[in-house]
Amino acid sequence: MSDARPVTFRGGGFRPTARRGTGIVVFVLLIAVIEWGTRAGWISNLTLPRPSDVARTFVDLWNTGLLFQHLVPSLTRLVVGGAMGITAGILVGVMIGLFSYARAGLVPLVAAIFPIPKIALLPLFVIWFGIDEGSKYALIALGTFTPTVVATYGAVDNVDRTLIRMGQSFGLSWMSIVRKIVLPGSLPGILSGMRVSVAIGIILLVAAEMLGAEYGVGAYILQAGALYDLERLFAGVVILSVLGVLTSWMIGQAEKRLLRWRS
Amino acid sequence: MDLRAQNITHCYGDMVVLDDVSLEIPAGEILCIIGPSGCGKSTLLRLLGGLEQPSDGQVLQLGAPPHGCLNPLTYVFQDFALLPWRTVEGNVSLVLEDHGLERHAADAIIDDVLTRTKLYDFKAALPRQLSGGMKQRVAIARALAVNPAVMLLDEPLSALDAQTRELLMDDLIALWTRQPFTGVYVTHNLAEAVRLGHRIAVLSRRPGRVRDVIKVPFALGDRRAGLPEMDAIQTRLWEMMRDEALAADQELADV
Ligand SMILES: Nc1ncnc2c1ncn2[C@@H]1O[C@H](COP(=O)(O)OP(=O)(O)OP(=O)(O)O)[C@@H](O)[C@H]1O
Numbered sequence: 001m002s003d004a005r006p007v008t009f010r011g012g013g014f015r016p017t018a019r020r021g022t023g024i025v026v027f028v029l030l031i032a033v034i035e036w037g038t039r040a041g042w043i044s045n046l047t048l049p050r051p052s053d054v055a056r057t058f059v060d061l062w063n064t065g066l067l068f069q070h071l072v073p074s075l076t077r078l079v080v081g082g083a084m085g086i087t088a089g090i091l092v093g094v095m096i097g098l099f100s101y102a103r104a105g106l107v108p109l110v111a112a113i114f115p116i117p118k119i120a121l122l123p124l125f126v127i128w129f130g131i132d133e134g135s136k137y138a139l140i141a142l143g144t145f146t147p148t149v150v151a152t153y154g155a156v157d158n159v160d161r162t163l164i165r166m167g168q169s170f171g172l173s174w175m176s177i178v179r180k181i182v183l184p185g186s187l188p189g190i191l192s193g194m195r196v197s198v199a200i201g202i203i204l205l206v207a208a209e210m211l212g213a214e215y216g217v218g219a220y221i222l223q224a225g226a227l228y229d230l231e232r233l234f235a236g237v238v239i240l241s242v243l244g245v246l247t248s249w250m251i252g253q254a255e256k257r258l259l260r261w262r263s
Numbered sequence: 264m265d266l267r268a269q270n271i272t273h274c275y276g277d278m279v280v281l282d283d284v285s286l287e288i289p290a291g292e293i294l295c296i297i298g299p300s301g302c303g304k305s306t307l308l309r310l311l312g313g314l315e316q317p318s319d320g321q322v323l324q325l326g327a328p329p330h331g332c333l334n335p336l337t338y339v340f341q342d343f344a345l346l347p348w349r350t351v352e353g354n355v356s357l358v359l360e361d362h363g364l365e366r367h368a369a370d371a372i373i374d375d376v377l378t379r380t381k382l383y384d385f386k387a388a389l390p391r392q393l394s395g396g397m398k399q400r401v402a403i404a405r406a407l408a409v410n411p412a413v414m415l416l417d418e419p420l421s422a423l424d425a426q427t428r429e430l431l432m433d434d435l436i437a438l439w440t441r442q443p444f445t446g447v448y449v450t451h452n453l454a455e456a457v458r459l460g461h462r463i464a465v466l467s468r469r470p471g472r473v474r475d476v477i478k479v480p481f482a483l484g485d486r487r488a489g490l491p492e493m494d495a496i497q498t499r500l501w502e503m504m505r506d507e508a509l510a511a512d513q514e515l516a517d518v
Pocket residue numbers: 275280298299300301302303304305306307
């Protein structure tokens with residue numbers, strides 16, 4: 001027993017934990033490299049705009065008040081359209097999850113709508129809902145609707161059936177079972193589906209502002225793109241990214257609050 | 264209120280799971296049901312509580328449920344079936360909310376059952392914070408809250424470790440001694456059956472038939488592990504079960 005060796009450790013890993021600030025470091029590093037590259041000349045300023053120039057454009061936007069002139073209508077469109085699409089999506093998703101006929105009738109329909117690029121339907125929406133806000137709301141609503149439906153009925157399907165049997169065995173009413181067992185049980189799935197829906201909503205925001213929008217982040221980006229004004233284009237893109245990070249963070253907070261019961 | 268299973272036959276597709284099962288469950292008694300794996304014990308329990316309909320035969324309630332009974336046939340599940348998003352208190356109050364009780368009446372019931380199951384101090388805890396034994400105690404408290412006429416327990420202790428099982432067994436006996444309840448208790452564990460059952464029904468392998476119903480002639484409070492008479496009953500049960508279990512095992516291996 002002379003050759004005693006410690007047992008080599010081979011466990012651990014496969015469990016990502018929170019690492020504060022890592023994300024910011026990656027961002028800063030990337031921007032620093034681009035700044036350095038554009039200044040040193042090994043990235044031509046036709047390839048990428050200089051980050052400091054983008055920042056200056058941004059400051060101008062802020063100072064002239066144009067930022068909010070673009071941001072407010074965009075946010076309104078996102079919130080109104082997204083709220084309509086997500087609410088309807090959760091409703092339809094729960095119905096599909098609960099009723100056989102709703103499932104048989106609506107699942108194929110949703111599957112048919114899901115892969116259509118909603119942007120292609122924009123002209124149609126303009127005819128139906130007018131060139132003003134109506135068509136923009138409709139586009140964003142339809143875009144957020146389908147992923148919400150799919151996520152919601154999947155979540156309802158995944159609710160533990162033994163909990164539902166338990167509810168029945170105690171004589172709970174159908175409404176109580178839905179309200180107190182099915183809905184809370186599917187909340188985790190619904191919230192993670194909302195992440196996808198909101199991201200799709202932001203993508204469609206730009207598409208919605210392609211037609212007949214004077215103000216809006218999407219309109220701003222498209223104008224800049226038409227002129228090959230890369231600084232303004234990127235300033236707009238940064239706004240969208242920030243919007244994405246912000247909404248994702250908000251949903252994260254909601255999950256933390258509402259799903260505290262999860263281990 | 265008594266419960267009676269009358270000539271129950273149940274099939275899933277072509278497979279006969281229960282064949283002409285008749286059982287009496289008189290008020291105030293605990294009937295244990297044992298039998299080899301897959302013989303239809305859980306199915307029988309679901310039929311007794313109305314979670315499933317028998318292919319043939321019927322389940323009868325004889326007499327009125329006791330006064331203040333909110334849910335005559337009440338289950339305790341093997342996997343606890345607690346709502347993870349509700350606290351201990353919330354899980355108990357869930358089964359009272361649909362009955363239009365006044366707030367203080369409901370609170371009084373909740374406090375009473377939580378005290379009886381020694382959970383009062385854990386009122387505000389979430390299920391994930393509780394050990395398995397405590398989760399099952401919450402499920403028992405929830406069942407007691409509706410003041411059931413008959414408790415239907417499907418292997419309530421089999422998800423727990425041996426020590427916790429012993430403790431909960433004592434708790435169940437203490438609960439019964441303080442306030443006798445009617446129960447149907449499905450188990451794999453012969454010792455549990457002998458400790459808790461006034462009568463023990465032995466089912467044969469699938470299709471489940473009643474092979475025998477054995478009376479345990481001791482008061483629940485007087486039973487101790489290792490008592491020779493009880494060991495004798497347990498041995499007798501085991502001899503009955505062994506052939507069935509062996510044959511059932513063989514059949515499963517052949518499929
Ligand atoms: N919903 C169902 N549909 C089809 N077959 C089922 C269903 N439920 C149970 N069975 C079958 O009926 C038989 C009896 O099942 P049951 O769960 O009642 O047995 P059990 O005695 O409780 O078994 P165990 O001791 O393993 O708990 C099994 O063969 C099982 O596969």
